[in-house]
Amino acid sequence: MNYTQKSRIEQITDSTLIVGIDVAKETHVARAQDHRGIELGKRLIFDSNHRGFEALHTWIKELQRSYNKTTAVVGMEPTGHYWFTMAHYLLQKEITTVVVNPAHVKKSKELDDNSPTKNDIKDARVIAQLVKDGRYSEPNILTGKYAELRVAMVQRERLMRSLIETKNQVHNWMDRYFPEYPTVFKDWEGKASMITLKNFPLPQDVVNLGIEGIVTQWKNEVKRAVGAKRAIKLVEAASISVGISLGQTMARREIEMLLEQYMLLTKQLDELAQDVVTILEEIPGAVQMLAIPGLGWITVAGFLAETGDLQAYHHPQQILKLAGLNLKENSSGKHKGQTRITKRG
Incomplete structure (x- = not known):
């Protein structure tokens, strides 16, 4: 379909069955009409599962036969993610599927009955009317590598939100148990800092281990070891720390879990980045854009x-x-x- 409203209106003819669907999580409502806005048949209430989708498909085909409609256009609101499966099903059945702007549905629901009443049955009718008037757009449902790319980027966004939340929780932990820590390590994500938080995170742990013990642990795991000056600064900060000294056993457990989450999320993001780059190499024009x-x-x-x-x-x-x-x-x-x-x- 073309994207101008004039073209969209022209594509709704007297041989077109227009179906409006109010989408919900579990149960949907569908109503049908012709290009003049006259309702055809009875409304259909169906579940969001295979049996329900089959009932919708059968209902549409029966209405097409009964009213001599050669084509069908199904419109719906892009409500959250609940409409995805239905749209994919209808497209597989080669039924044209379009979406209407939820803001348009809200603003035009009073045109027919001059009432602000809102319910699923009424909304399905309003959606069908908007489709009749050409006030719809085609959903941008991707296929092939583009679909893979979209799923990957959605996953990346979710992982980034989780990573930011985890980092904030680490800062929260430091503020409570070792507020002087950032004066020693400006970047707590560095190797030496991660060793410190993993093995001796609390001020009391630092003091008990001492300067030599700290340097030894750093040298065992970091090729370019942090010097004794940093260890001295860490011990001095720990010795005068005003951090909470209660509940230290579970405080150690808390930072341990946070670091595990951090490491897992960074690992997943790195792996996902490699997958995305591989996908981009197979998409025409992506290499030139890079x-x-x-x-x-x-x-x-x-x-x-x-x-x-x-x-x-x-x-x-x-x-x-x-x-x-x-x-x-x-x-x-x-x-x-x-x-x-x-x-x-």
Whole structure:
């Protein structure tokens, strides 16, 4: 389908069955109508499983036969992630699937009955009406390497959030049990610092081990060992620490678990980065994009994970609108408002 509203309206003809679906987590509601807005058949309430999807497919085909409709367009709100499986199912059945903006559904629900009432049955009807008027867009469902890339980047975002949370928890632990620690190690993620937090994290542990013991442990695990000056500074900081001295057994256990989480997350991120780079090497144009100064694999992968195959776009403006970077203007009469980006992808 084309992306202009005129083209979208023209693609809804008298032989088109329009279906609006209100998507929920477990149970969905579908209503059908023709290109004039006249409702066809009875509404369908079905579950979000294979049996429910089969019932939807059968219902659509029966309505097409009953009302002599050669094509069908199914519209739905992109509600969270609940619509993904249904959209994939319908596309596999070669049924055109489109999405409508939830903001449009909210703003137009009073047009038919002049009532702010909201329920699943009404929303399904509103969605179908929006599709009839061409106020829909095609979902950007990726396939092949682009689908792999999107899943990978979603996983990376999740891992990064977890890593940031873990780092914040480590800082929280330091503030409680060893607030002077950052004065010795500005970067707690360094090798010597990690050895310290793993083996003798509390001020009392540092004092008991002593300068020589600390240097020995550092030299055993770090090729380029940290010198005695750093050990002296660490012992001095520990000896005057105002950190909490209660519950030390579980405090050691807490930092141990946090470091394990940190190491696991960094390992997973490194492995995922290798996978993403491998995928990018197989995508046309990605290598050339990586050659542009200032563009790294994260930027290129994130961009392609959202856009998919760039050859599917007919105009650069489509990508701008997808990103919400298209411009808006607020002017009336002699008033000339500022032009800003819409931030609506």
